[in-house]
Amino acid sequence: MKPFSLFSDRMELTGNSGIYFDRCRRLLECSDMLVQLELGGHKVAVWGHDLFASDYAAGGLHVTGKICAVEFDGGI
Numbered sequence: 001m002k003p004f005s006l007f008s009d010r011m012e013l014t015g016n017s018g019i020y021f022d023r024c025r026r027l028l029e030c031s032d033m034l035v036q037l038e039l040g041g042h043k044v045a046v047w048g049h050d051l052f053a054s055d056y057a058a059g060g061l062h063v064t065g066k067i068c069a070v071e072f073d074g075g076i
Helices: none
Strands: 011-014 018-022 026-030 034-039 042-054 060-072
Touching: 026 042
Parallel strands: none
Antiparallel strands: 011 018, 018 060, 026 034, 034 042, 042 060
16 A cells, blocks of 8 residues: 655645545546545545536546545545
């Protein structure tokens, strides 16, 4: 398992309504309850309600909606 480097990849959480991932590698799943992505060799899952992913083509990923939990590599 690779160590999670907080300095090479950036996440910005805005309350419980938005999160931005810098340099998202791959969007794995996207539904209104779950957005799962690959970030620096790790899987990150965002759980919530009415989730929406945008700006993927710009190299980052915005997730908006009511965010309830963020999981790293399968656990909170």
